[in-house]
Amino acid sequence: LSGVQLDGAYLVGANLKGAKLVGATLVHADLYRANLIRADLSNANLSGARLTRAVLRDTIMDGTILTGAFMPDGSRGD
Numbered sequence: 001l002s003g004v005q006l007d008g009a010y011l012v013g014a015n016l017k018g019a020k021l022v023g024a025t026l027v028h029a030d031l032y033r034a035n036l037i038r039a040d041l042s043n044a045n046l047s048g049a050r051l052t053r054a055v056l057r058d059t060i061m062d063g064t065i066l067t068g069a070f071m072p073d074g075s076r077g078d
Contacts, residue, residue, distance in 0.1 A: 046077075 002022040043063040066077030
């Protein structure tokens with residue numbers, strides 16, 4: 001799924017364990033409670049995405065854009 005465009009996608013509770021989402025665009029995507037364990041989100045754009053209660057253990061996020069994203073701990077990305 002590298003480079004895929006999923007702006008505004010509804011992925012609540014999605015099991016994306018180990019997914020390769022390198023360079024993907026997930027602007028304003030809803031990833032509430034999504035399983036992103038060992039997923040590769042390198043250089044992905046998650047601006048404004050909802051990652052509240054998402055599982056990000058061992059997730060690769062090198063160069064990932066998180067501006068305005070709602071993080072698992074309830075904070076917002078800068």
